Amino acid sequence: MQNIKHVQNKDKKSFSRPVALAEALYILFFIGAISLKSIYFHITTKITRKPYFTSGNAIMAISTFGIAVIIAGLVLLVFNKRRKGALIFLNLFLSALLFADTLYYRYYSNPITIPVLYQMGLVSAVQDSITSLIKPKDIIYALDLPFLLMYIVFMRVYFRSAVLKLDIRKKLISSFAVILSGFVIFLACYLKVDRSSFIYDNVNPVKKLGILYFHTFDSKRFLVDHFFVNKVLNSKDRMRLDDFYASRVSESKEYEGIAQGKNLLIVQVEAFQEFVVGKSVNGKEITPNMNKLIQESFYFDNIYYQVAGGNTSDAEFLLNASLYPAKEGAVYFRYPTNSFHTLPKILKEQGYTSYVFHANNPNFWNRMLMYKSLGFDKFISYDDYTIDEFVGWGGWALSDASFFRQSLRKIDTSKPFYGFMITLSSHHPYTYFNENYKEFDAGEYEGTYLGRYLKAINYADKALGMLIDDLKEQGLYENTLIVIFGDHYAIPRDQSAELMKFMNVQYSDFQFRKLQKVPLIIHCPGMTEGVKRSVVGGEIDIMPTLGNLMGFDTSYAMGRDLLNTETGYALLRNGSVITEDYIYLSDLGEAYDINTGEVLDKTVYEDEVKKLQEEMYISDLILQKDAFETYRIQK
Ligand code: GP9
Ligand code: MN
Numbered sequence: 001m002q003n004i005k006h007v008q009n010k011d012k013k014s015f016s017r018p019v020a021l022a023e024a025l026y027i028l029f030f031i032g033a034i035s036l037k038s039i040y041f042h043i044t045t046k047i048t049r050k051p052y053f054t055s056g057n058a059i060m061a062i063s064t065f066g067i068a069v070i071i072a073g074l075v076l077l078v079f080n081k082r083r084k085g086a087l088i089f090l091n092l093f094l095s096a097l098l099f100a101d102t103l104y105y106r107y108y109s110n111p112i113t114i115p116v117l118y119q120m121g122l123v124s125a126v127q128d129s130i131t132s133l134i135k136p137k138d139i140i141y142a143l144d145l146p147f148l149l150m151y152i153v154f155m156r157v158y159f160r161s162a163v164l165k166l167d168i169r170k171k172l173i174s175s176f177a178v179i180l181s182g183f184v185i186f187l188a189c190y191l192k193v194d195r196s197s198f199i200y201d202n203v204n205p206v207k208k209l210g211i212l213y214f215h216t217f218d219s220k221r222f223l224v225d226h227f228f229v230n231k232v233l234n235s236k237d238r239m240r241l242d243d244f245y246a247s248r249v250s251e252s253k254e255y256e257g258i259a260q261g262k263n264l265l266i267v268q269v270e271a272f273q274e275f276v277v278g279k280s281v282n283g284k285e286i287t288p289n290m291n292k293l294i295q296e297s298f299y300f301d302n303i304y305y306q307v308a309g310g311n312t313s314d315a316e317f318l319l320n321a322s323l324y325p326a327k328e329g330a331v332y333f334r335y336p337t338n339s340f341h342t343l344p345k346i347l348k349e350q351g352y353t354s355y356v357f358h359a360n361n362p363n364f365w366n367r368m369l370m371y372k373s374l375g376f377d378k379f380i381s382y383d384d385y386t387i388d389e390f391v392g393w394g395g396w397a398l399s400d401a402s403f404f405r406q407s408l409r410k411i412d413t414s415k416p417f418y419g420f421m422i423t424l425s426s427h428h429p430y431t432y433f434n435e436n437y438k439e440f441d442a443g444e445y446e447g448t449y450l451g452r453y454l455k456a457i458n459y460a461d462k463a464l465g466m467l468i469d470d471l472k473e474q475g476l477y478e479n480t481l482i483v484i485f486g487d488h489y490a491i492p493r494d495q496s497a498e499l500m501k502f503m504n505v506q507y508s509d510f511q512f513r514k515l516q517k518v519p520l521i522i523h524c525p526g527m528t529e530g531v532k533r534s535v536v537g538g539e540i541d542i543m544p545t546l547g548n549l550m551g552f553d554t555s556y557a558m559g560r561d562l563l564n565t566e567t568g569y570a571l572l573r574n575g576s577v578i579t580e581d582y583i584y585l586s587d588l589g590e591a592y593d594i595n596t597g598e599v600l601d602k603t604v605y606e607d608e609v610k611k612l613q614e615e616m617y618i619s620d621l622i623l624q625k626d627a628f629e630t631y632r633i634q635k
Contacts, residue, residue, distance in 0.1 A: 045105040204586070265476075298521070351416055355407075355418070357380045362383075509588060
C-alpha cells in the first residue's frame with residue numbers, strides 16, 4: 001500500500017500536478033489564515049490603532065505575513081511526507097495560541113509569554129474571568145477548520161491521500177525560496193521600526209512587528225535567559241550598584257518617626273483605581289468610607305501603579321521589596337528564591353511579627369514560596385478561613401467583610417505586628433455586583449462594565465469602613481499605622497469609552513495613561529486632619545515613605561520617601577515615565593505636557609527620561625543576578 005501513500009509509478013503521472021497544486025494552495029491558505037488571524041488579534045486587542053491605514057499598522061501586518069511565510073518555508077524544509085499534517089498541526093497550534101493571547105491580552109493587556117505558560121495552573125482559578133473575556137467574533141480563530149477538513153477529505157477521496165514527495169534538490173530550492181522571500185519581507189519591516197522600547201514591555205514588540213514576531217522574540221529571550229545568562233555579579237556590576245546607591249541623597253525628614261513602634265496594617269485593595277475617590281453618582285459617594293478616612297490621613301492622589309506581568313503579585317512586590325517588577329512574567333514565578341531586603345524582614349529586626357492574609361489558594365501567583373523569600377512569618381490563605389459569605393469574583397470569593405473580620409482575629413495583638421491584607425471581592429469581571437448588589441445605584445452606568453465596577457468598589461469601600469470600625473472597637477486604631485492602596489487598573493483600555501465619558505474627557509493615549517493611578521491613604525495614629533499630597537510617585541515609593549514615618553532604614557529600596565520628595569516621578573515597567581511636568585510614553589516615543597497634553601519637544605525630556613530609566617536596569621540587575629545575596633551598600 002506504500003505506493004498509494006506516495007505519488008509513484010502509475011499514480012505519479014496522473015496525480016503529481018494536481019497534488020502539487022492542491023498542496024501549493026494549501027500552503028497559501030495556511031499563510032493567509034495565520035496572517036489574518038494574527039491581524040484579527042491586533043485589531044480586537046486594539047493594538048492596531050485607528051485610523052487603520054497608517055504605516056505603523058501596515059508594517060505590523062506585513063511583518064506578520066512575512067513570518068507566516070517563513071513558518072511555511074520551514075515546514076517545507078523539514079517535512080516531506082508529513083508536510084500536510086505538519087501544516088495542519090501548526091495551524092491548530094498557532095490558532096490556539098492566538099486565541100489564548102486574545103483572552104490574556106483582554107485582561108492583562110499583555111501577550112502570553114513562556115514564563116506565563118508556567119503559570120497556567122492559575123487559569124482554572126480565573127475560569128469566570130476567562131469566560132467573560134470570550135467574544136462571539138473570536139470564532140474567527142476556527143473559521144478555517146471546516147475548509148481544512150474538506151481539504152483532508154478531498155485529498156483522500158480524489159488523490160487517495162497521495163503525497164507529493166520532492167527530491168532533496170527540489171525540496172531545498174523550493175523551501176529556501178519561500179523562507180528567503182518571507183525573510184526579505186520581514187527584514188524590510190524589522191529595519192524600519194524603532195526597537196529601543198522592546199526591552200521594557202512585551203506590548204511594544206507586538207505593536208511594532210506583530211504578535212508572531214513577539215512569540216519568536218519571547219522564545220529567543222527565554223532561551224537566552226535560561227541557558228546563556230551570566231548570573232555572576234562581577235566587579236562592573238558591583239560598581240554600578242555602588243554608583244547608584246551613592247547617588248541617592250537623603251533629603252530632609254519631615255514627619256520622621258511619627259509612627260515609630262506602632263503596628264502596621266496594610267490593605268492592598270483589588271483593582272482600586274484613584275479616579276473613583278471623592279466622586280459621586282447621582283449624589284451618592286462611591287467611596288464614602290475612604291473619603292472620610294482621607295479627612296484624617298495622608299492622601300496621595302498622584303500615585304501610578306507600576307505592575308507588569310505579575311499584576312497583583314507585582315503590586316505586593318513593589319510594596320514589600322521596593323524593587324521594580326520583572327521584565328517579563330512575574331517576579332513571584334521567576335525569582336522566588338532570591339534574597340530581598342523587605343518590609344517584613346526589616347520589621348522583624350525591630351521585634352515585629354508579620355502576617356500576610358489572602359483568601360485564595362496559597363499557590364496562586366506562587367505566593368507560598370515567595371512569601372518565604374519576602375520574610376513573612378505567617379501566611380493565612382483560603383483553607384484558614386471559614387468561607388461563610390461570598391461576594392465578588394465569580395461569586396466564589398470570600399467577601400472582603402468576612403475576610404477582614406476573620407483576618408484581624410488571627411493577629412496576636414499583644415505584640416507589635418505587621419499585617420498585610422490582599423482583598424479579592426473587587427476582582428474583575430465584577431459581574432457578581434450587577435445581580436446581587438443593590439446598595440449602590442450606578443445611575444446611567446447601571447448594567448455597564450464601568451457601572452458594575454463602581455458597585456464593586458462601593459462594596460470594597462463598605463468592607464473597608466467595617467474594618468476601620470472593627471479596628472476602633474478592638475482598640476487598634478490608636479496604635480496602628482494604616483495603609484490602604486490599590487494594586488492596579490480596573491478598567492482595561494478595551495473598556496475605556498465609558499471611563500472617558502465618566503471623566504468627561506476625550507480618549508487619547510495621554511488621557512488614558514493619566515488615569516492609571518491608584519489611591520494611597522496613610523493614616524498615622526493620632527491624625528485628626530487630612531494632609532493631601534500630590535507629588536507624583538509609584539507603588540515602589542510606599543516602603544521608603546513608611547520607613548520615614550516608622551523610623552526604619554530602607555537604604556536598599558529603589559523608591560523614595562513621598563513625604564520628603566518635592567519633585568517625584570513614576571517609572572513604569574515599559575520605560576514610560578510620569579513626572580511633575582510630563583508623561584513620556586515609551587511605545588509612542590513621545591512626551592505630553594502633564595496639564596495640556598501637548599506633545600513636547602524631545603530636548604525638554606530626552607536626557608531626563610534616559611537617566612530615570614537607568615533605575616530599571618539596576619533593578620533588573622538585582623533580580624537577574626540575585627545581587628542582594630552577596631552585595632552590601634558601601635558605607
Ligand atoms: C488572586 C488575586 C488576583 O489571588 O490576587 O490576581 P490578579 O488576577 O488581579 O493578578
Ligand atoms: Mn489584582
